[in-house]
Amino acid sequence: MTTLIDAVELTRALIRRPSVTPADAGAMDVVEETLRSLGFACRRMRFGEIENLYARYGTARPNLCFAGHTDVVPVGDAAAWSQDAFAAEVVDGVLIGRGAVDMKSAIAAFAAAAAKAIADGTVSGSISFLITGDEEGVALDGTKKVVEALLAEGEVIDHCVVGEPTSSETFGDMVKVGRRGSINVEITVEGVQGHVAYPQRAANPAPVLIRLLAALQARPLDDGYPEFQPSNLEVTWIDVPNTATNIIPGVAKARLNIRFNPGHTGASLAGWIEAEAAKAAEGFEGRITVTPQISGEAFLTAPGPFTDVIATAVREAAGREPELSTSGGTSDARFIRALCPVVEVGLVGRTMHQVDERAPVAEIRQLQTVYERLIALYFARFS
Template structure:
């Protein structure tokens, strides 16, 4: 009997798998995959649950992989939800719950498609599923742990699809063939504390910070590239924490986020930030500390056989020819791209991370059909 992806989605949503908790999600998937003849291995690291599953021979010349996550973000205030966030209630054709869109439906769809495919038409090659519980968190012990284990064990995907929600408005709208990089920077500008009545005896760091963040946010990083929109810089917080009106503070802090295209690297942007801070310090006499965390570099899987395969499957099942895009935030594709060619395709993402997150049940079945067609065409 074919595996019902909507039922599997509902069972996954009922698992309270808020990062880093698994909530029973991966054992549920492993049971279904074990029964279908997949060789399953738990690749847990530092308390994070991960699952590797392979049907077919290790080291096969052709091995198509799916990547996804079962962890979810917190629900926020439960009283704001119309339906139990872990109840998986179906109302008017919509399945409600945290993770319904991002991305338990995607995982259920590719698990169901893979199980049915290897059962009905066993391929010459391997089908690999790499499922993590650490995408919504720090992402250091999830897909990275799976890829590290695969490298050590000689396991390899020749191509991979990440099942994240990719379409902004309607099913089949968009395939991701790359992602912008993401960089967070924390700025601490230090001066000299003093009495506000005697500003000449102090060195106020606040005007220096104001000038610095203005310079940074006004700077045009680029005008976009062939496959990427222009890079963006957003100042997300400024904080001094000074409750006294008669004290000039000794330091002030700010944080900014840069989403960057392939005109830049994390290292080049870090150098630019530190150069701007040094120039600002020279003008004001302050000292600025710049701390940077790079969440991921920009990457692109150039349009070609993999994106063509997914495009044709989406068009065949939806009647929509999807746009090839690099928009949006980061995903675990930023790690998979170092292992093999990777694209992303999944459901409409309008309600992900929102109160009353929900997915249209019919679209879960449609997504399974798309993934099944991708597998059949890949191994044809």
Template sequence: MPPIDPVQLTADLIRCPSVTPAEGGALILLEKILSQAGFECTRVDRGGISNLFARWGEKGDEKTFGFNGHTDVVPIGDEAAWSHGPFSATVVDGIMYGRGATDMKSGVAAYVAAAIDFVQTTPPKGALILTITGDEEADALDGTTALLDYMDREDEQMSVCLVGEPTCPNEMGEMMKIGRRGSMTAWFEVTGKQGHSAYPHRAKNPLPAMARLMDRLASRELDQGSDHFDASTLAVVTIDTGNPATNVIPASCRATVNTRFNDLHTGESLTDWMQEELDAVSAAFDMPISMKVKVSGESFLTPPGALSDLVAKSVEAETGRKPELSTTGGTSDARFVKNHCPVVEFGLVGKTMHQVDENVPVEQIDQLKNIYTRILTDYFA
């Protein structure tokens, strides 16, 4: 099988309209290419979501290098605002445009190309596993979690795993991720009693109670950061009554907060704290307040060591930059993989991800393939 061109594969993947949760042909394409290269491929679809598991080598090999990525992309927004078709993979002046160009069809293409070339030119003593999901950009309920559940059932095990998300803010090679902050959202509703604003004593206004609660939550300094994490944050993202009238006290008020937290907290400890604040405000205003919480992921850290050293060394060798070991940014599917094996993330510059005219310099795709090849070579050396 001839070497895989990661730039061409990126273009082919972009031309698959895999707006989450649509498969769009992207996983079908990858399964065909990997199968032709000798990878054993299994579709692990669940809940209407398409996922692909691929392994080269024997099940149970003591040394198994894993890769996790996704082919689903966010919606394109206003198509008329794009300079080039969002699924055209048009290349202008060495820049490829298209939805998923950076997040993260280029990363998947670069790793698939590196993995295939690696096992064909220098077959390792060990195994390679790829877990590619179509459910990273949405709720992530039936994506990487489905693949990990499948691996548990089938006794498949990765020794370590690399996630190919874009990790570099501005320059190729400047940052890799060794952990992520936790993320949780809480929805609140204060129930009062509707009435005329000229007779407030006949109503129970829920807005002051909600304002007090939101102030107590937002004013609290959660921490000042930890050894590898910035300070935790809580943002009030909406307060709403749905009340268009100026002379009516509404019956209820709703609000939502989003919290990004470090390793000094857990979703449970923060939920307990918010419940305490809620109870205090509820008692002070004599109004019932409800809360619903969703923890999208707990904070985690892969301590600096052999895996991060391996990736950092390969990145520096190909880019001349020693990547910063970071835990910044939002969530990724590494939050699921960390329960299975040590995991780090490295990928392209992410400046244009999710934007109109998302794009990637084609030279960076080749560079990323070279980095991934070096990682595999050094890991199995």
């Protein structure tokens, strides 16, 4: 007989493992032991210093996957917390701890929902878990590498649910059916250092960088895209490493980020920035180097049977119709989309990454109910 799982107690056990990226601190062991006890075949997939786990119950299709991460962001000012950030204390019905919202509670809730489905005999296919320890970090040795390995092996995942905290103001008011893409760009302008009184003997990189950034910001990227908000470019860092008042600097640097909708690709935006840099370099006795890093492309899981299952599960368990949104930042869904359609469903994200990150116990249990309905509806629809 399958043992049922208390989602709140499992969340507390996970929080008590201080798995600040890239440390695992035994968090993945807790997940693996829990899933093995339910009959899942578990594979640890370590890349670099990152612990990852792929676990599957059953061998038949359809394969419904839950994806999430055990790693968390640093505590910050520990003294500002009302409770120890890793003690997982419940105060007045609220669980306080790093990872309570983002997103150890979702892992626990889906494990508890899977245990219930297995006990009830309603899994007419497979349930799998793709859990990483590298979502809050650089995300190079986590889900990205696991997805690449699963694709190479021919592993088939039909649909995926990611447990990120997607609700906006009230539990169940929003799920994510897509995300904007993200590209980071570093720009280095190298000139010729010299004395400010003799500019003819120098090549000041600062005005060149200023003109380039102004040109980039002057272009409206778009007015939006169906289901997506407009793309935006933000300058995130500028540095001219010069401590003297009478020296023309030899170098100037900047970084920027663009969050973009499907009207663009990372490559097209990188090409545009490089073209603008080439214009800015005309007549300049120096060099401009553009170094782009594409974090992920924009994607959308189109409305259809899978999104209907998600919305129905939320409506039946939470009592409200969720908005199907593409707002917010990026998540590991950007990698999973290479395997299958993906939707994100989770708690209210208001306190994620904050001091006293917290989740009401009642909402963790409600999330488990959403996942229970989701699993039942999924296999009824796709088996």
